[in-house]
Amino acid sequence: MLVAQAAGGADSAPLALAAFVLYVALSLTDKVDGYLARSRDEITDFGKFLDPIADKLLVFSALLLLLERGAVSVWVVFVILLREFLVSALRMVAAGKGDVIAADSLGKAKTAVTMVALCGYYLSYALSALAVDDLGLVGLVSWALMVAAVVLTVVSGAQYFWDARHVVFRA
Numbered sequence: 001m002l003v004a005q006a007a008g009g010a011d012s013a014p015l016a017l018a019a020f021v022l023y024v025a026l027s028l029t030d031k032v033d034g035y036l037a038r039s040r041d042e043i044t045d046f047g048k049f050l051d052p053i054a055d056k057l058l059v060f061s062a063l064l065l066l067l068e069r070g071a072v073s074v075w076v077v078f079v080i081l082l083r084e085f086l087v088s089a090l091r092m093v094a095a096g097k098g099d100v101i102a103a104d105s106l107g108k109a110k111t112a113v114t115m116v117a118l119c120g121y122y123l124s125y126a127l128s129a130l131a132v133d134d135l136g137l138v139g140l141v142s143w144a145l146m147v148a149a150v151v152l153t154v155v156s157g158a159q160y161f162w163d164a165r166h167v168v169f170r171a
Contacts, residue, residue: 016129020122026058027115048102049091055111056084062118071121072146079150080114083157090160094167101167106159110152117145 033051037043063080066072087107094101103111120142127134161168 013126013129013131016122016126020119020126023058023062023122024119027119030055030058030111030115045100048100049095052088052091052103055115059111059114059118060084062122066118066121076146076150080153083153087157087160090164090168094164097167097170099164099167101160101164104156104159104163106152106156110149110156113145113152114149117142117149120145 030051037047060077060081063072063077067074067077091101120138124134124139124142127138
């Protein structure tokens with residue numbers, strides 16, 4: 001909602017800036033949480049399931065707001081959503097067989113690039129609302145990062161299924 005209201009003019013500049021700061025802060029909590037869990041050796045199976053869910057909520061809330069504004073294409077949201085459903089289903093099948101499929105490095109890179117791209121979109125709206133002329137550079141970089149995120153989404157999804165083929169095809 002903050003982003004949807006952010007393009008309304010000078011009155012919306014504080015909202016656009018708040019949306020950007022809030023999204024950056026929430027995105028950084030993912031990195032901090034993972035670092036703390038690893039550094040304290042507090043990685044749990046529950047955390048392995050919960051962390052990707054939190055990531056999905058953060059990414060999809062931002063994507064849906066950007067979709068509503070026309071900033072991202074519906075196919076971008078569809079590709080990312082489809083991959084997330086398929087990998088989640090894979091994780092459920094694996095869990096039913098006693099296996100835990102944690103996020104791998106390619107999946108983490110996909111999430112990081114997606115979140116940085118989304119931060120860029122929010123920054124672009126904040127700069128626009130603040131009447132700062134960046135010649136569209138932030139928007140262009142954000143778009144390029146989103147293209148990279150979609151490519152990583154497809155590749156990492158395929159990688160999860162390849163790595164878990166023993167789970168999928170086990171009787």
